[in-house]
Amino acid sequence: xxxxxxxxxxxxxxxxxxxxxxxxxxxxxxxxxxxxxxxxxxxxxxxxxxxxxxxxxxxxxxxxxxxxxxxxxxxxxxxxxxxxxxxxxxxxxxxxxxxxxxxxxxxxxxxxxxxxxxxxxxxxxxxxxxxxxxxxxxxxxxxxxxxxxxxxxxxxxxxxxxxxxxxxxxxxxxxxxxxxxxxxxxxxxxxxxxxxxxxxxxxxxxxxxxxxxxxxxxxxxxxxxxxxxxxxxxx
Amino acid sequence: xxxxxxxxxxxxxxxxxxxxxxxxxxxxxxxxxxxxxxxxxxxxxxxxxxxxxxxxxxxxxxxxxxxxxxxxxxxxxxxxxxxxxxxxxxxxxxxxxxxxxxxxxxxxxxxxxxxxxxxxxxxxxxxxxxxxxxxxxxxxxxxxxxxxxxxxxxxxxxxxxxxxxxxxxxxxxxxxxxxxxxxxxxxxxxxxxxxxxxxxxxxxxxxxxxxxxxxxxxxxxxxxxxxxxxxxxxx
Numbered sequence: 001x002x003x004x005x006x007x008x009x010x011x012x013x014x015x016x017x018x019x020x021x022x023x024x025x026x027x028x029x030x031x032x033x034x035x036x037x038x039x040x041x042x043x044x045x046x047x048x049x050x051x052x053x054x055x056x057x058x059x060x061x062x063x064x065x066x067x068x069x070x071x072x073x074x075x076x077x078x079x080x081x082x083x084x085x086x087x088x089x090x091x092x093x094x095x096x097x098x099x100x101x102x103x104x105x106x107x108x109x110x111x112x113x114x115x116x117x118x119x120x121x122x123x124x125x126x127x128x129x130x131x132x133x134x135x136x137x138x139x140x141x142x143x144x145x146x147x148x149x150x151x152x153x154x155x156x157x158x159x160x161x162x163x164x165x166x167x168x169x170x171x172x173x174x175x176x177x178x179x180x181x182x183x184x185x186x187x188x189x190x191x192x193x194x195x196x197x198x199x200x201x202x203x204x205x206x207x208x209x210x211x212x213x214x215x216x217x218x219x220x221x222x223x224x225x226x227x228x229x230x231x232x233x234x235x
Numbered sequence: 236x237x238x239x240x241x242x243x244x245x246x247x248x249x250x251x252x253x254x255x256x257x258x259x260x261x262x263x264x265x266x267x268x269x270x271x272x273x274x275x276x277x278x279x280x281x282x283x284x285x286x287x288x289x290x291x292x293x294x295x296x297x298x299x300x301x302x303x304x305x306x307x308x309x310x311x312x313x314x315x316x317x318x319x320x321x322x323x324x325x326x327x328x329x330x331x332x333x334x335x336x337x338x339x340x341x342x343x344x345x346x347x348x349x350x351x352x353x354x355x356x357x358x359x360x361x362x363x364x365x366x367x368x369x370x371x372x373x374x375x376x377x378x379x380x381x382x383x384x385x386x387x388x389x390x391x392x393x394x395x396x397x398x399x400x401x402x403x404x405x406x407x408x409x410x411x412x413x414x415x416x417x418x419x420x421x422x423x424x425x426x427x428x429x430x431x432x433x434x435x436x437x438x439x440x441x442x443x444x445x446x447x448x449x450x451x452x453x454x455x456x457x458x459x460x461x462x463x464x465x466x467x468x469x470x
Contacts, residue, residue: 051388052328055335055381065324069334072327089300092307093287099304099337100290106341115349115362116369127350127362134351146290153286 004061009033020169025081151195172203177227239296244268255404260316386430407438412462
């Protein structure tokens with residue numbers, strides 16, 4: 001089956017978690033927004049006859065099914081492409097970890113837009129500074145420390161042990177994004193989470209992921225995504 | 236099986252979505268935090284030997300399993316207590332809707348604490364006013380308008396049609412919370428989402444939910460939860 005991924009054409013965003021899973025699976029998919037030059041996402045979401053209309057992208061079209069919500073898409077893909085355990089207990093555990101990634105993604109975005117997404121960053125700079133300081137003081141240690149602990153428990157190199165799951169790809173992407181948005185802060189912090197860093201390296205070297213990262217299918221980081229770089233926020 | 240729910244003892248919070256499902260199911264459960272006078276949640280989360288340690292409450296203990304992340308807990312409970320369809324497509328659809336509720340909950344909380352949770356509301360009042368204005372201008376119409384649309388598609392009275400699912404209970408709780416936090420704004424807005432309001436009324440009258448709401452198991456709304464009332468934010 002050829003999947004269709006509906007997502008904004010110019011940012012990695014939440015769609016990237018899905019792209020990484022599709023790439024690692026070697027799945028046949030079209031990145032619809034990028035293919036046609038413009039994103040027909042709004043049209044898809046507004047489609048009158050759709051039985052299960054999505055709220056927002058990313059959306060995966062699998063045959064006639066439309067599946068939305070990043071973690072939900074990964075739950076679906078994981079089971080079909082060997083990227084999650086077959087037994088229910090561990091499958092829900094991986095999903096639970098992914099939902100924690102979901103929570104973290106919101107907090108990363110809000111570092112540069114804490115007040116509202118309807119103001120430019122420049123209009124909310126003092127708030128962004130305060131939010132970012134607390135993010136690095138309290139939230140990064142809590143989130144990355146948690147994943148470090150899970151890696152210790154599992155024995156690594158992946159969150160479930162020797163076998164890669166889709167949530168490992170997402171954690172890789174979190175490290176990538178934090179390095180882009182906060183290069184100095186992240187460099188300092190990485191010493192505290194060696195297992196998370198090792199996981200990142202290991203994922204980056206997987207043949208399909210390495211090929212994807214080197215291809216033009218990988219959209220570069222930019223100032224329009226979840227992760228943005230502002231010198232004054234990087235401490 | 237007697238479930239144990241681990242959640243903060245003094246707020247409805249995210250735990251309430253789980254409580255409502257347990258109550259509607261008539262499930263045997265202990266609200267651990269409230270029973271013992273203090274919440275042993277931190278101890279549970281820090282437990283060294285736990286194979287699947289949760290990141291944060293709410294946590295459901297089901298036999299020896301610990302399940303965290305509200306939407307994940309509901310996915311588990313729904314399947315076991317007839318609160319979600321049996322077929323995979325519709326089960327994932329209900330979960331997808333629940334994940335959209337999850338997103339909305341973060342945005343509701345952030346109306347009164349946009350800058351950071353480490354400052355009092357009084358220290359971030361201008362930001363809260365701006366965030367709240369955008370929340371009601373853009374986000375409430377988008378979210379509640381979406382659920383209104385789903386109810387139109389399903390034919391109502393519930394999001395999947397004639398059969399109640401756990402996400403209906405969560406949408407009921409969203410209406411309850413918005414009425415508490417923003418009584419004037421919500422009163423004005425409700426005219427635009429008659430099906431959402433009708434769902435709320437219908438859920439409130441279900442015998443087990445009505446009994447629960449009238450009991451002291453239902454923690455009252457307060458100024459410490461997700462939903463808080465500030466006159467100046469109620470426009």
